[in-house]
Amino acid sequence: MLILHISDTHLGKRQYSLAEREKDIYNTFSQLIDIAIKEHVDAVIHSGDLFDVSNPSTNAIVEAVRNLKRLKEAGIPFLSIPGDHDRPKRSGFLVPHSILLEMDLIKMMTYEKPYTLGNLEIYGIPHIPTISKTALKEILSSLKPTSHRSILLLHQGVKQMLPYESSWQLELGDLPKGFGYYALGHIHTRWKLIQEDGSIIAIAGSPDIMREEEIEGYENFGKGAYLVDFSKELPNLQQINIKIRKQKVVVINTKDLKNEIEKIKNEIKNENEKPIIHIILRGETIRKDLLNRELLVLNDNVLYYRIYKDETSQSINNITYTLPQEKGLDKIILEYLTKYEKFNEDEANLILQMIKNVDSEETVIEILKKISGVD
Ligand SMILES: [Mn+2]
DSSP states (O other): OEEEEEOOOOBTOOGGGOHHHHHHHHHHHHHHHHHHHHTTOSEEEEOSOSBSSSSOOHHHHHHHHHHHHHHHHTTOOEEEOOOTTTSOSSTTOOOTHHHHHHTTSOEEOOSSSOEEETTEEEEEOOOOOGGGHHHHHHHHHHOOOSSSSEEEEEEOOBTTTOOSTTSOOBOGGGSOTTOSEEEEESOOSOEEEEOTTSOEEEEOOOSSOOSGGGHHHHHHHOSEEEEEEOSSSSOEEEEEEOOOOOEEEEEEEGGGHHHHHHHHHHHHTTOSSOOEEEEEEESBOOOHHHHHHHHGGGGGTOSEEEEEEEOOBEEETTEEEOOOOSOOHHHHHHHIIIIISOOOHHHHHHHHHHHHTTTOHHHHHHHHHHHHTOO
Protein backbone atom coordinates (compact mmCIF):
# COMPACT_ATOMS: atom_id res chain seq x y z
CA MET A 1 0.00 0.00 0.00
CA LEU A 2 1.51 3.29 -1.14
CA ILE A 3 0.21 6.64 0.08
CA LEU A 4 1.11 10.18 -0.97
CA HIS A 5 0.86 12.64 1.91
CA ILE A 6 0.34 16.27 0.88
CA SER A 7 -0.90 19.31 2.76
CA ASP A 8 -1.53 23.04 2.89
CA THR A 9 -1.94 23.52 -0.86
CA HIS A 10 -3.87 26.79 -0.30
CA LEU A 11 -5.47 26.78 -3.76
CA GLY A 12 -6.50 30.29 -4.72
CA LYS A 13 -3.81 32.04 -2.71
CA ARG A 14 -2.54 35.06 -4.61
CA GLN A 15 0.63 36.10 -2.79
CA TYR A 16 1.33 39.85 -3.03
CA SER A 17 -1.77 40.10 -5.26
CA LEU A 18 0.20 38.63 -8.16
CA ALA A 19 -1.57 36.55 -10.79
CA GLU A 20 1.74 34.71 -11.32
CA ARG A 21 1.72 33.57 -7.72
CA GLU A 22 -1.83 32.27 -8.00
CA LYS A 23 -0.67 30.24 -11.02
CA ASP A 24 2.39 29.00 -9.11
CA ILE A 25 0.15 27.60 -6.40
CA TYR A 26 -2.02 25.77 -8.95
CA ASN A 27 1.12 24.48 -10.61
CA THR A 28 2.45 22.98 -7.37
CA PHE A 29 -0.87 21.19 -6.82
CA SER A 30 -0.81 19.85 -10.35
CA GLN A 31 2.77 18.60 -9.84
CA LEU A 32 1.70 16.73 -6.71
CA ILE A 33 -1.16 15.05 -8.59
CA ASP A 34 1.32 14.11 -11.37
CA ILE A 35 3.53 12.44 -8.76
CA ALA A 36 0.59 10.49 -7.31
CA ILE A 37 -0.32 9.19 -10.77
CA LYS A 38 3.28 8.43 -11.77
CA GLU A 39 3.99 6.56 -8.53
CA HIS A 40 0.72 4.56 -8.82
CA VAL A 41 -0.15 5.35 -5.22
CA ASP A 42 -3.21 3.74 -3.66
CA ALA A 43 -4.42 7.04 -2.19
CA VAL A 44 -3.51 10.68 -1.70
CA ILE A 45 -4.03 11.97 1.82
CA HIS A 46 -4.39 15.73 2.31
CA SER A 47 -4.06 17.08 5.85
CA GLY A 48 -5.95 20.36 5.45
CA ASP A 49 -5.91 23.84 3.93
CA LEU A 50 -6.77 22.51 0.49
CA PHE A 51 -8.08 26.00 -0.31
CA ASP A 52 -6.74 29.32 0.95
CA VAL A 53 -10.16 30.58 2.02
CA SER A 54 -13.46 28.96 2.92
CA ASN A 55 -15.24 30.54 -0.06
CA PRO A 56 -12.68 30.04 -2.84
CA SER A 57 -12.80 31.74 -6.23
CA THR A 58 -14.11 29.95 -9.28
CA ASN A 59 -10.50 29.76 -10.52
CA ALA A 60 -9.48 27.82 -7.44
CA ILE A 61 -12.47 25.48 -7.64
CA VAL A 62 -11.86 24.79 -11.33
CA GLU A 63 -8.20 23.96 -10.63
CA ALA A 64 -9.19 21.62 -7.82
CA VAL A 65 -11.83 19.88 -9.94
CA ARG A 66 -9.55 19.57 -12.98
CA ASN A 67 -6.72 17.95 -11.01
CA LEU A 68 -8.91 15.75 -8.82
CA LYS A 69 -10.65 14.47 -11.96
CA ARG A 70 -7.28 13.35 -13.32
CA LEU A 71 -6.66 11.56 -10.06
CA LYS A 72 -10.06 9.91 -10.11
CA GLU A 73 -9.53 8.74 -13.69
CA ALA A 74 -6.33 7.07 -12.47
CA GLY A 75 -8.42 5.31 -9.80
CA ILE A 76 -6.73 7.06 -6.88
CA PRO A 77 -8.93 8.28 -4.01
CA PHE A 78 -8.26 11.69 -2.43
CA LEU A 79 -8.76 11.54 1.34
CA SER A 80 -8.93 14.80 3.22
CA ILE A 81 -9.86 16.87 6.24
CA PRO A 82 -10.60 20.63 6.37
CA GLY A 83 -7.88 22.93 7.73
CA ASP A 84 -8.34 26.25 9.50
CA HIS A 85 -8.26 28.12 6.19
CA ASP A 86 -11.02 25.89 4.78
CA ARG A 87 -13.21 26.50 7.80
CA PRO A 88 -16.12 28.93 7.22
CA LYS A 89 -16.02 31.87 9.62
CA ARG A 90 -19.75 31.85 10.25
CA SER A 91 -22.04 29.08 11.31
CA GLY A 92 -24.31 27.44 8.76
CA PHE A 93 -21.80 27.57 5.92
CA LEU A 94 -20.27 24.52 4.29
CA VAL A 95 -16.55 23.88 3.89
CA PRO A 96 -15.47 24.25 0.24
CA HIS A 97 -14.70 20.51 0.18
CA SER A 98 -18.47 20.01 -0.01
CA ILE A 99 -18.48 20.83 -3.73
CA LEU A 100 -15.84 18.17 -4.34
CA LEU A 101 -17.71 15.68 -2.15
CA GLU A 102 -20.89 16.25 -4.17
CA MET A 103 -18.91 15.51 -7.32
CA ASP A 104 -17.48 12.38 -5.71
CA LEU A 105 -13.93 13.64 -6.24
CA ILE A 106 -12.81 13.42 -2.62
CA LYS A 107 -13.54 11.52 0.59
CA MET A 108 -13.76 13.22 3.97
CA MET A 109 -12.01 11.51 6.87
CA THR A 110 -13.69 11.48 10.29
CA TYR A 111 -12.80 10.37 13.79
CA GLU A 112 -16.06 8.58 14.43
CA LYS A 113 -15.42 5.84 11.92
CA PRO A 114 -12.23 4.93 10.04
CA TYR A 115 -12.11 4.85 6.26
CA THR A 116 -10.72 1.54 5.10
CA LEU A 117 -8.34 1.22 2.20
CA GLY A 118 -7.40 -2.44 1.77
CA ASN A 119 -6.12 -3.37 5.22
CA LEU A 120 -5.36 0.24 6.12
CA GLU A 121 -7.49 2.25 8.57
CA ILE A 122 -7.63 6.01 8.11
CA TYR A 123 -9.00 8.46 10.67
CA GLY A 124 -9.11 12.26 10.38
CA ILE A 125 -10.03 15.17 12.62
CA PRO A 126 -11.06 18.45 11.01
CA HIS A 127 -9.15 21.48 12.33
CA ILE A 128 -10.22 22.35 15.87
CA PRO A 129 -9.50 25.93 17.08
CA THR A 130 -7.38 26.70 20.16
CA ILE A 131 -10.45 27.64 22.17
CA SER A 132 -11.65 24.01 21.97
CA LYS A 133 -8.34 22.30 22.59
CA THR A 134 -9.75 20.27 25.50
CA ALA A 135 -12.33 18.80 23.12
CA LEU A 136 -9.52 17.93 20.72
CA LYS A 137 -7.67 16.12 23.52
CA GLU A 138 -10.79 14.11 24.33
CA ILE A 139 -11.26 13.09 20.71
CA LEU A 140 -7.60 12.11 20.44
CA SER A 141 -7.73 9.94 23.54
CA SER A 142 -10.86 8.17 22.24
CA LEU A 143 -9.13 6.88 19.10
CA LYS A 144 -8.11 3.22 19.20
CA PRO A 145 -6.60 1.99 15.94
CA THR A 146 -6.53 -1.77 15.56
CA SER A 147 -2.90 -1.95 14.36
CA HIS A 148 0.01 0.07 13.05
CA ARG A 149 -1.55 -0.22 9.62
CA SER A 150 -3.37 3.00 10.36
CA ILE A 151 -3.20 6.71 9.61
CA LEU A 152 -4.43 9.73 11.57
CA LEU A 153 -4.95 13.00 9.66
CA LEU A 154 -4.68 16.18 11.69
CA HIS A 155 -4.51 19.90 10.99
CA GLN A 156 -3.32 21.48 14.23
CA GLY A 157 -0.55 23.63 15.68
CA VAL A 158 1.89 21.51 17.66
CA LYS A 159 3.39 23.15 20.76
CA GLN A 160 6.86 21.76 20.11
CA MET A 161 7.01 23.63 16.78
CA LEU A 162 4.71 26.60 17.41
CA PRO A 163 5.30 27.50 21.06
CA TYR A 164 3.62 30.93 20.81
CA GLU A 165 0.57 31.91 22.79
CA SER A 166 -2.69 30.50 21.38
CA SER A 167 -1.05 29.17 18.20
CA TRP A 168 -0.95 25.51 19.26
CA GLN A 169 -3.68 23.08 20.20
CA LEU A 170 -1.75 19.91 20.95
CA GLU A 171 1.56 18.57 22.18
CA LEU A 172 3.26 15.59 20.59
CA GLY A 173 2.50 13.64 23.78
CA ASP A 174 -1.25 14.12 23.19
CA LEU A 175 -1.15 11.98 20.05
CA PRO A 176 -2.90 8.66 20.74
CA LYS A 177 -0.65 5.60 20.67
CA GLY A 178 -1.04 2.83 18.14
CA PHE A 179 -1.19 4.59 14.77
CA GLY A 180 1.45 3.77 12.17
CA TYR A 181 1.45 7.19 10.53
CA TYR A 182 0.42 10.57 11.93
CA ALA A 183 -0.21 12.85 8.92
CA LEU A 184 -0.04 16.42 10.12
CA GLY A 185 -0.91 19.65 8.38
CA HIS A 186 -0.99 23.34 9.38
CA ILE A 187 2.72 23.89 9.98
CA HIS A 188 4.23 24.82 6.61
CA THR A 189 7.78 23.61 7.16
CA ARG A 190 8.44 19.91 6.70
CA TRP A 191 9.28 17.83 9.73
CA LYS A 192 9.31 14.14 10.58
CA LEU A 193 9.95 11.91 13.55
CA ILE A 194 10.29 8.14 13.70
CA GLN A 195 9.09 7.10 17.15
CA GLU A 196 10.44 4.26 19.26
CA ASP A 197 7.61 1.93 18.23
CA GLY A 198 8.46 2.57 14.54
CA SER A 199 5.48 4.81 13.91
CA ILE A 200 6.04 8.07 12.06
CA ILE A 201 4.84 11.59 12.81
CA ALA A 202 5.15 13.70 9.68
CA ILE A 203 4.34 17.28 8.78
CA ALA A 204 4.10 17.39 5.00
CA GLY A 205 4.36 21.19 4.88
CA SER A 206 3.06 23.47 2.17
CA PRO A 207 4.29 22.67 -1.35
CA ASP A 208 5.07 26.33 -2.07
CA ILE A 209 6.55 29.15 0.02
CA MET A 210 3.53 30.95 1.42
CA ARG A 211 5.42 33.19 3.86
CA GLU A 212 9.03 34.37 4.16
CA GLU A 213 9.39 32.36 7.39
CA GLU A 214 9.27 29.20 5.26
CA ILE A 215 12.34 30.08 3.19
CA GLU A 216 14.88 28.66 5.65
CA GLY A 217 12.95 25.39 5.86
CA TYR A 218 12.71 25.26 2.08
CA GLU A 219 16.46 25.76 1.71
CA ASN A 220 17.15 22.99 4.25
CA PHE A 221 14.46 20.42 3.45
CA GLY A 222 12.90 21.37 0.11
CA LYS A 223 9.15 21.34 -0.50
CA GLY A 224 6.81 18.72 -1.87
CA ALA A 225 5.24 15.52 -0.55
CA TYR A 226 5.91 12.38 1.48
CA LEU A 227 5.55 8.98 -0.11
CA VAL A 228 4.54 6.52 2.60
CA ASP A 229 5.07 2.82 1.92
CA PHE A 230 2.86 0.51 3.98
CA SER A 231 3.96 -2.74 2.33
CA LYS A 232 5.75 -3.87 5.51
CA GLU A 233 4.48 -4.01 9.07
CA LEU A 234 5.67 -0.46 9.73
CA PRO A 235 5.51 2.49 7.34
CA ASN A 236 8.51 3.74 5.44
CA LEU A 237 8.88 7.37 4.41
CA GLN A 238 10.38 8.86 1.29
CA GLN A 239 10.62 12.58 0.66
CA ILE A 240 9.68 13.83 -2.80
CA ASN A 241 10.61 17.35 -3.83
CA ILE A 242 8.92 19.49 -6.44
CA LYS A 243 10.22 22.49 -8.36
CA ILE A 244 8.96 25.82 -7.17
CA ARG A 245 9.74 29.49 -7.69
CA LYS A 246 12.73 30.55 -5.57
CA GLN A 247 12.38 33.05 -2.77
CA LYS A 248 15.34 34.63 -1.03
CA VAL A 249 16.03 36.78 1.98
CA VAL A 250 18.83 39.26 1.23
CA VAL A 251 20.53 41.93 3.32
CA ILE A 252 21.12 45.33 1.78
CA ASN A 253 23.26 47.88 3.58
CA THR A 254 22.27 51.41 2.66
CA LYS A 255 25.94 52.51 2.92
CA ASP A 256 26.77 50.74 -0.30
CA LEU A 257 23.34 50.65 -1.89
CA LYS A 258 24.23 50.57 -5.61
CA ASN A 259 26.85 47.82 -5.25
CA GLU A 260 24.72 45.70 -2.95
CA ILE A 261 21.79 45.81 -5.36
CA GLU A 262 24.09 44.98 -8.27
CA LYS A 263 25.44 42.00 -6.32
CA ILE A 264 21.91 40.63 -5.76
CA LYS A 265 21.10 41.16 -9.41
CA ASN A 266 24.09 39.05 -10.41
CA GLU A 267 23.23 36.31 -7.95
CA ILE A 268 19.76 35.78 -9.36
CA LYS A 269 20.14 36.50 -13.06
CA ASN A 270 20.52 32.83 -13.99
CA GLU A 271 17.38 31.56 -12.28
CA ASN A 272 14.92 29.90 -14.71
CA GLU A 273 12.02 31.60 -13.07
CA LYS A 274 12.18 35.11 -11.68
CA PRO A 275 12.50 34.80 -7.90
CA ILE A 276 10.87 36.76 -5.09
CA ILE A 277 13.26 38.78 -2.96
CA HIS A 278 12.69 39.72 0.68
CA ILE A 279 15.02 42.54 1.69
CA ILE A 280 16.41 43.21 5.14
CA LEU A 281 17.57 46.81 5.16
CA ARG A 282 20.54 47.75 7.35
CA GLY A 283 22.82 50.75 7.84
CA GLU A 284 21.72 54.36 8.04
CA THR A 285 18.11 55.31 7.42
CA ILE A 286 17.46 56.31 3.84
CA ARG A 287 14.66 58.29 2.21
CA LYS A 288 12.14 55.82 0.77
CA ASP A 289 11.89 57.53 -2.61
CA LEU A 290 15.67 57.38 -3.07
CA LEU A 291 15.74 53.75 -2.04
CA ASN A 292 12.90 52.78 -4.37
CA ARG A 293 14.62 54.52 -7.28
CA GLU A 294 17.73 52.36 -6.75
CA LEU A 295 15.76 49.16 -6.28
CA LEU A 296 13.95 49.61 -9.61
CA VAL A 297 16.83 47.93 -11.47
CA LEU A 298 15.84 44.64 -9.83
CA ASN A 299 12.62 44.58 -11.82
CA ASP A 300 14.26 42.94 -14.85
CA ASN A 301 15.31 39.93 -12.79
CA VAL A 302 12.78 39.45 -10.04
CA LEU A 303 9.06 38.80 -10.02
CA TYR A 304 8.63 40.81 -6.86
CA TYR A 305 10.72 42.43 -4.15
CA ARG A 306 9.76 43.88 -0.83
CA ILE A 307 11.36 45.41 2.26
CA TYR A 308 10.84 42.58 4.69
CA LYS A 309 12.58 44.15 7.69
CA ASP A 310 13.80 47.68 8.13
CA GLU A 311 16.68 47.45 10.57
CA THR A 312 18.21 50.78 9.74
CA SER A 313 19.23 52.93 12.70
CA GLN A 314 18.28 56.49 13.25
CA SER A 315 20.85 58.84 14.70
CA ILE A 316 19.85 61.80 16.81
CA ASN A 317 22.68 63.90 18.28
CA ASN A 318 25.07 60.96 18.08
CA ILE A 319 22.68 58.66 19.96
CA THR A 320 21.83 55.65 17.85
CA TYR A 321 18.70 53.69 18.52
CA THR A 322 17.20 50.70 16.83
CA LEU A 323 13.49 49.93 16.95
CA PRO A 324 12.68 46.80 18.98
CA GLN A 325 12.26 43.76 16.71
CA GLU A 326 11.83 41.04 19.33
CA LYS A 327 8.54 41.92 20.95
CA GLY A 328 5.64 40.22 19.17
CA LEU A 329 2.27 41.89 18.80
CA ASP A 330 0.66 39.22 21.00
CA LYS A 331 2.97 40.10 23.85
CA ILE A 332 2.28 43.82 23.50
CA ILE A 333 -1.49 43.26 23.55
CA LEU A 334 -1.28 40.88 26.53
CA GLU A 335 0.92 43.31 28.42
CA TYR A 336 -1.53 46.13 27.78
CA LEU A 337 -4.53 44.07 28.88
CA THR A 338 -2.93 42.84 32.10
CA LYS A 339 -0.92 45.94 33.11
CA TYR A 340 -3.24 48.76 32.11
CA GLU A 341 -6.69 47.20 31.84
CA LYS A 342 -6.08 44.95 34.87
CA PHE A 343 -7.43 41.76 33.33
CA ASN A 344 -6.00 38.57 34.74
CA GLU A 345 -3.83 36.41 32.49
CA ASP A 346 -6.59 33.95 31.53
CA GLU A 347 -8.97 36.75 30.61
CA ALA A 348 -6.27 38.54 28.64
CA ASN A 349 -5.55 35.36 26.68
CA LEU A 350 -9.24 34.91 25.88
CA ILE A 351 -9.49 38.52 24.68
CA LEU A 352 -6.43 38.01 22.50
CA GLN A 353 -8.04 34.95 20.97
CA MET A 354 -11.21 36.91 20.37
CA ILE A 355 -9.23 39.60 18.54
CA LYS A 356 -7.60 36.91 16.42
CA ASN A 357 -10.92 35.22 15.62
CA VAL A 358 -12.94 38.39 15.15
CA ASP A 359 -14.19 37.16 11.77
CA SER A 360 -15.62 33.97 13.27
CA GLU A 361 -19.01 34.62 14.82
CA GLU A 362 -19.09 31.18 16.41
CA THR A 363 -15.72 31.50 18.13
CA VAL A 364 -16.39 35.03 19.41
CA ILE A 365 -19.64 33.89 21.03
CA GLU A 366 -17.85 30.94 22.60
CA ILE A 367 -15.15 33.21 24.04
CA LEU A 368 -17.64 35.80 25.29
CA LYS A 369 -19.44 33.02 27.16
CA LYS A 370 -16.17 31.96 28.76
CA ILE A 371 -15.23 35.50 29.78
CA SER A 372 -18.65 36.22 31.25
CA GLY A 373 -18.69 32.88 33.06
CA VAL A 374 -21.87 31.60 31.33
CA ASP A 375 -20.00 28.65 29.89
MN1 LIG B 1 -1.88 26.23 6.00
